[in-house]
Amino acid sequence: MNTLIKEYIRTKAADLTELRRQFHSEPELSWEEYKTTAFICDYLSQLGIPYRKTDPTGVIAEIKGGRSGKTVALRADIDALPVEELNKDLIYASKEHGKMHACGHDAHTAMLLIAAEALNGLKDELSGTIRLIFQPAEEAARGAKMMVEEGAMEGIDHVFGIHIWSQMPTHKVACTPGPQFASADIFNVKFTGQGGHGAIPQDCIDAAVIASSFVMNLQSVVSRTIDPQQGAVVTVGKMEAGTRFNVIAENAKIEGTVRCFDPSVRDHVEKQIDHYANQVASIYGGIAQVEYIRGTQAVINDTESAALVQKVAAECFGEHVLFDEKPTMGGEDFSFYLDHAPGSFALVGSGNSEKDTEWAHHHGKFNIDEDALVTGAELYAQFAWAFLQENK
Structure with a gap:
């Protein structure tokens, strides 16, 4: 001193x-x-x-x-x-x-x-x-x-x-x-379905349903694919879907963040977000586009x-x-x-x-x-x- x-x-x-x-x-x-x-x-x-x-x-x-x-x-x-x-x-x-x-x-x-x-x-x-x-x-x-x-x-x-x-x-x-x-990353996911009249869902692919399913399933990336002793957070902070109350959404957008300490966990979460998005979209007949932006380490x-x-x-x-x-x-x-x-x-x-x-x-x-x-x-x-x- x-x-x-x-x-x-x-x-x-x-x-x-x-x-x-x-x-x-x-x-x-x-x-x-x-x-x-x-x-x-x-x-x-x-x-x-x-x-x-x-x-x-x-x-x-x-x-x-x-x-x-x-x-x-x-x-x-x-x-x-x-x-x-x-x-x-x-x-x-x-x-x-x-x-x-x-x-x-x-x-x-x-x-x-x-x-x-x-x-x-x-x-x-x-x-x-x-x-x-x-x-x-x-x-x-x-x-x-x-x-x-x-x-x-x-x-x-x-x-x-x-x-x-x-x-x-x-x-x-x-x-x-x-x-x-922690490292702090951003992910953006766009789901594309097929819009149409809210009264005729059989002729549509609802992007809102795809996006909702993705958000719910995404939580299992941390709870079921990462060692519990490894810290990680995956948060969806923003979700936009549709244009009107009686129109089935053709597009949905999701924005979120990933936080962790280990680089290997970071790599794993990035791959899982892409995998989950594409698999969920495929189930409903839609398309997913994923952007993963690495921020601070x-x-x-x-x-x-x-x-x-x-x-x-x-x-x-x-x-x-x-x-x-x-x-x-x-x-x-x-x-x-x-x-x-x-x-x-x-x-x-x-x-x-x-x-x-x-x-x-x-x-x-x-x-x-x-x-x-x-x-x-x-x-x-x-x-x-x-x-x-x-x-x-």
Whole structure:
């Protein structure tokens, strides 16, 4: 632990809150984070930290230490969601109709800026380089890929990220080895039958019946074809069929998502969805067209990296902050950075019933306990410091 980092960040608590509230009140959706990007650039310029913008949004910056060494990357996502803010009484509520930081990315951005400020003040003592990745479009599950293409991971020896987590008590830190977030895929299925009059079903092939049968049978992919000890979720979230109450549907469309941790399970589910769709359609004399879109990969924390996070958190905040949070079926495109370097992704608790901050992520009433900001900012900075110290 670096005591100067701890002391500096604690003196910046008010600034942290102000930064987070500014980002929260001015949310921007994926690939539209122009004002946020400009603000980050201005802030880094004032600190004298060199940076470059990425296209169309996002920022990559570097703090070069006074001594040579490894390079560690710290990542924060910057985009908001198309969610209407329901916390209308907040003085920092979203000013943008239908847009809201409902997942905590405003907090991540503020925490990394203050962490950068603290680290930059100690750069002459650093043995190595710290790369700062302010990533757009995490909610679109494509921002991390773009940042990798823009060179964000070139020369990186290790990568670390944080997510504020409303399901955990404020200040708690979780970073367990192995799976943390699931892969998140999308599937679209179109069934084609033969429409006709609702009073003459014998002359038709009802796409609504095909689609309904598929939805019911699909649940057995997980319950009957996957090892019960392997986690997997298959969810149909949208279903459209027909045009009118007395017309038998000629077409039906289904959209859903698949979540799991194991790549072999992912491959299996993809094949089963195609198999089930075509077999069910064939039973009724219809046709199925299946599109399977691979989104984020599973976030698998490196064992040594996760151990270092736990060590840093315990030294900085005490053993009592360590929290054993179970892996979530939520998706995170941080996984694409882990294709290029070992690393880990930590959760920092921000749930506080007294402050009404235990709402689920992506909900219109989502908010964070701002006391967690100091914990997150220090964890960013102390982890980078510790990694470079241990890898001189």
